[in-house]
Amino acid sequence: MALRRSLPCSNNATLPGTDRAAEPDRSDLPPELICANSNRSITMAQRQSLPCSKKVTLPDTDGAEEPDWSDLPLELVCVITQKIADISDFVRFGVVCKRWRCAVRASDLSPQLPWIMHEYDKYKEGNCRRFYSLLTRKTCTVNIPHSGDTSLVGSTNNYLLTRNWQTHECSLFNPLTKEELSLPPTPPEITFPSWVPTGPSFDPSSMYVVISRSRNLYFTPLYVCRPGDHEWIKIRDPYTPLIEGKFKNSGYTFYDGKCYASDLKTRSTKVIDLATSTVLHVVPRPEPSSTGFYVYLVVSFGRILRVCQYGKYSSKKNCLFRIYQLETGDRDGNQKEPCWTEIDSINNQFLFLHDRHGSAFRAEDFPGFEGNSIYFSKSNFMGKTFQLFSYDIKEKKIEELPGPVNLSHHWFLPSLC
Known part of the structure; x- marks a missing residue:
């Protein structure tokens, strides 16, 4: 089923089933699958000459926006600073944002x-x-x-x-x-x-x-x-x-x-x-x-x-x-x-x-x-x-x-x- 979902939509493509079926039209497969399922390597010119087909864009599997790291709880930020060994990294950590700078204390330096x-x-x-x-x-x-x-x-x-x-x-x-x-x-x-x-x-x-x-x-x-x-x-x-x-x-x-x-x-x-x-x-x-x-x-x-x-x-x-x-x-x-x-x-x-x-x-x-x-x-x-x-x-x-x-x-x- 994973392979079936990754294939492009095409009116001519026939997916292989459990019964003996006609060989599918490989011209409708994307170049990545052609390279992965063929023993022959293709040139860039051959790849560019392959027919374009309509592809399905799958939804983002993460389904979430990039987190705002500046909103980390200050207690967690303090714990992180106590784990930083190098003083140079400690200083860089404190200048990421104002919130982190307020949480960083010089006494927390290892x-x-x-x-x-x-x-x-x-x-x-x-x-x-x-x-x-x-x-x-x-x-x-x-x-x-x-x-x-x-x-x-x-x-x-x-x-x-x-x-x-x-x-x-x-x-x-x-x-x-x-x-x-x-x-x-x-x-x-x-x-x-x-x-x-x-x-x-x-x-x-x-x-x-x-x-x-x-x-x-x-x-x-x-x-x-x-x-x-x-x-x-x-x-x-x-x-x-x-x-x-x-x-x-x-x-x-x-x-x-x-x-x-x-x-x-x-x-x-x-x-x-x-x-x-x-x-x-x-x-x-x-x-x-x-x-x-x-x-x-x-x-x-x-x-x-x-x-x-x-x-x-x-x-x-x-x-x-x-x-x-x-x-x-x-x-x-x-x-x-x-x-x-x-x-x-x-x-x-x-x-x-x-x-x-x-x-x-x-x-x-x-x-x-x-x-x-x-x-x-x-x-x-x-x-x-x-x-x-x-x-x-x-x-x-x-x-x-x-x-x-x-x-x-x-x-x-x-x-x-």
């Missing part, structure tokens, strides 16, 4: 992975910078409107840290929302300020901004402030004998108002109260006495991890990681002197390590990224550019990731807040 800035960018024009998205593995171009006297010196969380070389004024700049937070001018001894990430907090009121690096190549003081402060506070304890250059391998991280810093000479970790600039604890190194490893301190969902990378930093094959967790209490919950305990798994989490600093993420939030893994960068040429790799903690295997090989040490977590 957790994001870092954007890493390109170092040597021959495509750079004016104030534009190119960033590589670890999530989509695509490159985005972002406009950063700053004058020629202002340069990018680092980043912290979802902000880039800029400094005016004439006035020494600093500011935090969100390259996506264009929000700018003013900071005090840098102290005179800070000739080349270097950023230090301050943990997972995205609230500017609770965010510490820390800079380092001075004329003294061996001892690098740290200066701390918050957005809105009028001056930088120097951490009085000279705990960071940090050698510049390729041996710059001490790790820092900040969490819950405290600074955790790995001393290059002793490899111990000092816990410093940022409010009082006093040393609370000195945690001995957990590794056996050896050299040739790099220390990362990472905040991982309330835990402090010490990640040691062994092997030549420029080697793509010779690489091994050991992970330690900072313990501050016993099994009964009683407080004790902090110490490092080695762990062999971080379960469903993965770490991102880049330029001596890192962040932790849940693999369930990022399809395609494996838990119990480390995604990290390795320098290519004289430590100027970086390339991305992954490390399987259980199998102890390293794999080179596709992507650009000219990444810089500047990276931030994209945010619309």
Whole structure:
């Protein structure tokens, strides 16, 4: 019956039945059926020469008009926005119509992975910078409107840290929302300020901004402030004998108002109260006495991890990681002197390590990224550019990731807040 309804109406056509009947006049069949039911192919000229017959137009099987997507219930629109992984798609979704834009909230944006800035960018024009998205593995171009006297010196969380070389004024700049937070001018001894990430907090009121690096190549003081402060506070304890250059391998991280810093000479970790600039604890190194490893301190969902990378930093094959967790209490919950305990798994989490600093993420939030893994960068040429790799903690295997090989040490977590 399906074939019978699809045939054209013709006074001469005879449909085959159950009884033996005369061969139907195939000249009345449409060209599509002729091609489908014949072993011979026909030319375009032959097809055009076929007789035209009156065809029956069947009604639309859908029987409904195109729906007006702008009338979706706002509750459903909110659910959809929470399922969008990429921040670029999130923004595009919000500009479809006014109704959707009203429903989209920046707080609904899913957790994001870092954007890493390109170092040597021959495509750079004016104030534009190119960033590589670890999530989509695509490159985005972002406009950063700053004058020629202002340069990018680092980043912290979802902000880039800029400094005016004439006035020494600093500011935090969100390259996506264009929000700018003013900071005090840098102290005179800070000739080349270097950023230090301050943990997972995205609230500017609770965010510490820390800079380092001075004329003294061996001892690098740290200066701390918050957005809105009028001056930088120097951490009085000279705990960071940090050698510049390729041996710059001490790790820092900040969490819950405290600074955790790995001393290059002793490899111990000092816990410093940022409010009082006093040393609370000195945690001995957990590794056996050896050299040739790099220390990362990472905040991982309330835990402090010490990640040691062994092997030549420029080697793509010779690489091994050991992970330690900072313990501050016993099994009964009683407080004790902090110490490092080695762990062999971080379960469903993965770490991102880049330029001596890192962040932790849940693999369930990022399809395609494996838990119990480390995604990290390795320098290519004289430590100027970086390339991305992954490390399987259980199998102890390293794999080179596709992507650009000219990444810089500047990276931030994209945010619309």
